[in-house]
Amino acid sequence: MSSRFLDRALVLAVASVGALTSSGCEREARDFLPPKPGAEVGHAASAAASAAAIASAAAMVGRYEHNAHAVSAGKRLWTWYNCSGCHANGGGGSGPALMDDVWIYGGDAGTIYLTIANGRPNGMPAFGSRIPKDQIWQLAAYVRSLAGLASADAAPNRDDAFLTRTPESFSDSQKPETVKPSAATGRPQ
Amino acid sequence: MNGVHDVLSPAGPQAATLYQLWNVMLVACTVVFVVTIVALAIAVWRAPRATERAKPDLDPHPRKVATLRRSVVWGIAGSSVLLLVLLLASFVADRALSALPLANAVRIDLVGHQFWWEARYESHSPELTFSTANELHVPVGRPVLVRLRADDVIHSFWVPSLSGKKDLIPGRESTIALRADRAGTYRGQCAEFCGYQHAQMALVVVADPPADYERWQALQREPARAPETAQERRGLELVEQTSCAMCHAIHGTRARARRAPDLTHVASRGWLGAGAVENTPALRAEWIANAQKFKPGINMPPLDAAPDDLAAMSAYLGSLR
Numbered sequence: 001m002s003s004r005f006l007d008r009a010l011v012l013a014v015a016s017v018g019a020l021t022s023s024g025c026e027r028e029a030r031d032f033l034p035p036k037p038g039a040e041v042g043h044a045a046s047a048a049a050s051a052a053a054i055a056s057a058a059a060m061v062g063r064y065e066h067n068a069h070a071v072s073a074g075k076r077l078w079t080w081y082n083c084s085g086c087h088a089n090g091g092g093g094s095g096p097a098l099m100d101d102v103w104i105y106g107g108d109a110g111t112i113y114l115t116i117a118n119g120r121p122n123g124m125p126a127f128g129s130r131i132p133k134d135q136i137w138q139l140a141a142y143v144r145s146l147a148g149l150a151s152a153d154a155a156p157n158r159d160d161a162f163l164t165r166t167p168e169s170f171s172d173s174q175k176p177e178t179v180k181p182s183a184a185t186g187r188p189q
Numbered sequence: 190m191n192g193v194h195d196v197l198s199p200a201g202p203q204a205a206t207l208y209q210l211w212n213v214m215l216v217a218c219t220v221v222f223v224v225t226i227v228a229l230a231i232a233v234w235r236a237p238r239a240t241e242r243a244k245p246d247l248d249p250h251p252r253k254v255a256t257l258r259r260s261v262v263w264g265i266a267g268s269s270v271l272l273l274v275l276l277l278a279s280f281v282a283d284r285a286l287s288a289l290p291l292a293n294a295v296r297i298d299l300v301g302h303q304f305w306w307e308a309r310y311e312s313h314s315p316e317l318t319f320s321t322a323n324e325l326h327v328p329v330g331r332p333v334l335v336r337l338r339a340d341d342v343i344h345s346f347w348v349p350s351l352s353g354k355k356d357l358i359p360g361r362e363s364t365i366a367l368r369a370d371r372a373g374t375y376r377g378q379c380a381e382f383c384g385y386q387h388a389q390m391a392l393v394v395v396a397d398p399p400a401d402y403e404r405w406q407a408l409q410r411e412p413a414r415a416p417e418t419a420q421e422r423r424g425l426e427l428v429e430q431t432s433c434a435m436c437h438a439i440h441g442t443r444a445r446a447r448r449a450p451d452l453t454h455v456a457s458r459g460w461l462g463a464g465a466v467e468n469t470p471a472l473r474a475e476w477i478a479n480a481q482k483f484k485p486g487i488n489m490p491p492l493d494a495a496p497d498d499l500a501a502m503s504a505y506l507g508s509l510r
Contacts, residue, residue: 030486032481033479033481033491034491076488080435080436080446080448081435129430129431130430130431130432130434130435131432131435131490132432132490132491132492132493134490160341160359
C-alpha cells in the first residue's frame with residue numbers, strides 16, 4: 001500500500017515540476033522577431049473587424065501577458081511614447097486612470113490594442129501607423145498589468161526611477177467594468 | 190569597427206602612464222616568475238634521492254633542514270620589497286592620471302544605453318551643443334573631459350589606446366579625462382557585461398588635427414541637409430511617418446525623439462548599431478528592415494516596408510552628411 005502511495009506521490013511531483021517548468025519557460029521566453037503576419041489584429045475600425053480582432057486577440061494574450069519581457073518592454077515604451085504624459089503612472093491626468101476598474105471602451109487586451117492602434121475621441125492619439133504591432137501588444141499587456149489584470153508573475157515589480165506606487169506585480173486585480181462614455185464629454189458618466 | 194585597439198601602443202598621456210605601469214608590472218612579475226621556477230628546478234635537482242643501496246628512512250623525527258629558515262626569510266623579504274615597489278608604481282601612476290591639466294578641455298556628455306553610446310558635446314550656449322552616437326571626435330593635443338552616465342544598466346567606457354576603464358553607473362555621474370597626442374582612429378568597447386549585445390557595443394574616437402576638428406564640429410552643429418532628389422524626399426516622408434520618428438531625431442525635420450541615436454548627420458559616421466554593420470546603402474536598408482538580424486535583442490523593431498521604400502529611406506539617410 002505504501003509503495004503505491006509513493007508511486008502516486010512521485011508521479012504527482014514529476015507532473016507538478018513539469019507544469020511549473022513549462023510555465024516558467026513561457027514567462028522567460030524571448031523572441032527577437034515579432035510573430036508572423038496573420039495572427040495579428042488589423043487596424044480597421046469597423047465594428048465587424050473589431051469583433052474579429054477581439055476574437056483573434058485571445059490567442060495573443062498569453063504570448064504577451066504571461067511573458068515578463070513583453071510586459072516590461074511595454075513599461076519601457078509607456079515612458080518612451082509618453083503615455084505617462086496624459087495617464088501619469090496609471091492614476092490618470094488629462095487622460096483617464098488605468099489602474100482602476102473603470103474601462104470606457106473595455107479592459108480586455110484586444111480592445112486596449114484597438115484603443116492604442118486607432119485612438120479614441122477626445123485626445124487619445126492613434127499609434128497604429130507609428131509603432132509596430134508587436135509593441136502595441138506589449139503596451140496593452142502593460143496597461144492591463146496596471147490594473148492587476150496581467151499575470152502577477154510576469155508583471156514588473158521595479159521602477160527605474162523612484163517608485164511612487166504599488167508595483168504592478170502587487171496590484172490587486174480590478175474587475176473590468178465597461179462604462180458607456182457620455183455623448184457630450186466622452187468621459188464615463 | 191576599425192581603429193587602433195591596443196593597450197601597448199598608447200596615443201596619449203593617460204594611456205602612456207598605464208603602459209609604463211604595465212611595463213613595471215611585467216618586468217617585476219617576469220623576474221619573480223623566473224626566480225621561482227629556477228629555485229624550484231634547483232630544489233628538484235638537488236633533492237636527496239634514494240638508491241637501491243640506501244637504508245630505509247625509519248627515523249620518527251623529521252630531519253632538520255638547515256637552509257629552510259633562511260629560504261623562507263629571504264622569500265618573504267624579497268616578495269615584500271617587490272610588492273612595495275609595485276604599490277609605489279601604482280600610486281605614482283594614479284597620481285599622474287589625475288594630474289592631466291584640464292584647461293580649455295572639450296566637454297563631452299557620454300550616456301551608455303543598451304547597446305550604444307550617446308554623446309552630447311556641451312557648450313556654453315544651447316544652439317552650439319549637438320548630439321551624436323558611437324563616434325566621438327576629439328582635437329589632437331587638447332584635453333577631453335568625458336562625463337559618464339548610464340541610462341539602463343552598468344556599462345564601462347574603455348578606449349585602450351587613450352585611457353583606462355571607467356564604469357557608467359545608472360543614477361551616478363563619473364568623469365574620465367583623456368588626451369590624444371597623435372591623430373588617428375581609436376576603437377573603444379563597453380567593458381562591463383550589459384546584456385545580449387554587450388559584445389557589439391563599440392565606439393570609435395577619432396583624433397583630428399584642430400582645424401579638422403573645428404570643421405567637423407561646425408558640420409555637426411548644422412541642421413540636417415534638405416532632401417534633393419525625389420527618392421530622398423520620399424525617404425524623409427517615410428522616416429517622418431513611420432516608426433523611425435518615434436525614437437530618432439533628425440534636426441530640421443519632424444523627427445524629434447531622443448530615445449535612439451541622433452540621425453542628423455548619420456552619413457558622416459562609418460558604422461551603424463555601435464559597430465555592428467558598416468554604413469553602406471544596401472546594409473543600411475537591411476538594417477532598417479530588420480536590425481534584429483544583425484544585433485538580436487536591441488530596441489530597434491523591424492520595419493515592414495516595401496523594398497522601394499527601404500531604398501528611399503536608405504538614400505535619404507545616406508544624404509545626411
